Amino acid sequence: MSDAIIEVKDLTAGYEDNVILEGVSFDVQRSEIVVILGGSGCGKSTLLKHMIGLYHPPKGDVLINGKSIVNAEGEELQSILRSIGITYQSGALFGSLTLSENVRLPLEEFTDLPSDAMALIAKMKLSLVGLEAFTRSLPSEVSGGMQKRAAIARAMALDPQVLFLDEPSAGLDPITSAELDQLILRLNESLGITFVIVTHELPSIYTVADRVVMLDKEIKGIAEIGSPEELRDKSQHEWIREFMKREVHPT
Numbered sequence: 001m002s003d004a005i006i007e008v009k010d011l012t013a014g015y016e017d018n019v020i021l022e023g024v025s026f027d028v029q030r031s032e033i034v035v036i037l038g039g040s041g042c043g044k045s046t047l048l049k050h051m052i053g054l055y056h057p058p059k060g061d062v063l064i065n066g067k068s069i070v071n072a073e074g075e076e077l078q079s080i081l082r083s084i085g086i087t088y089q090s091g092a093l094f095g096s097l098t099l100s101e102n103v104r105l106p107l108e109e110f111t112d113l114p115s116d117a118m119a120l121i122a123k124m125k126l127s128l129v130g131l132e133a134f135t136r137s138l139p140s141e142v143s144g145g146m147q148k149r150a151a152i153a154r155a156m157a158l159d160p161q162v163l164f165l166d167e168p169s170a171g172l173d174p175i176t177s178a179e180l181d182q183l184i185l186r187l188n189e190s191l192g193i194t195f196v197i198v199t200h201e202l203p204s205i206y207t208v209a210d211r212v213v214m215l216d217k218e219i220k221g222i223a224e225i226g227s228p229e230e231l232r233d234k235s236q237h238e239w240i241r242e243f244m245k246r247e248v249h250p251t
């Protein structure tokens with residue numbers, strides 16, 4: 001039975017007159033992990049930015065829990081935004097704040113909880129990503145992988161149902177990247193969090209993705225949707241089968 005938490009409907013996405021994607025439609029099921037994939041410049045990040053309401057599409061809609069993030073305003077928009085968490089590729093932590101203070105930021109912006117409650121929640125979120133011993137560390141005092149995990153803890157501060165991750169493993173070595181994959185799987189399995197991830201990393205995709213949305217720059221849209229294995233073994237497009245075999249990966 002379909003239980004879509006995100007519905008992208010006939011979406012046109014781009015920047016002013018520069019249309020990058022047209023007529024894009026797909027659903028993300030509750031607790032699913034969906035990866036947005038495709039060649040360089042095909043519009044992966046653009047699609048993600050439109051799904052989180054950062055840009056207003058000239059046409060189409062994005063529903064989150066049945067509510068349009070495109071048309072919502074005021075309190076309704078705030079409520080939708082509270083149900084999603086985001087980490088950007090360049091979304092560095094604030095360097096002058098401790099990890100705990102970084103995780104507190106969304107709580108300070110969106111809630112009026114007392115300070116000690118915020119500190120407790122920040123500690124819990126950092127503990128969820130294995131950083132309970134580093135609450136008072138500055139970002140520069142921990143590794144790149146730990147910074148990524150802290151960014152995920154910050155994105156989870158408001159208990160979102162969906163996490164959008166833009167290139168989460170960019171700049172990480174393969175072992176740290178694999179650890180991040182395990183964290184994503186753990187959060188998905190234990191808390192039922194839905195993930196929409198933009199990544200180029202094939203090993204990660206085979207590890208975490210339930211389905212891949214493959215974008216194609218030529219057609220400015222979705223070439224195919226399927227599990228990584230389906231796209232690798234059964235795609236009707238030779239370029240997709242090749243794309244999915246670019247590197248050695250475990251199956």
Ligand SMILES: Nc1ncnc2c1ncn2[C@@H]1O[C@H](COP(=O)(O)OP(=O)(O)OP(=O)(O)O)[C@@H](O)[C@H]1O
Binds near residue numbers: 020040041
């Ligand atoms: N803020 C922006 N303003 C104008 N054009 C943009 C903006 N961001 C991206 N673009 C353009 O949109 C197109 C798609 O970019 P996007 O970053 O979405 O692709 P991508 O698939 O994520 O690429 P990559 O894999 O290289 O990160 C590119 O031609 C890019 O130059």
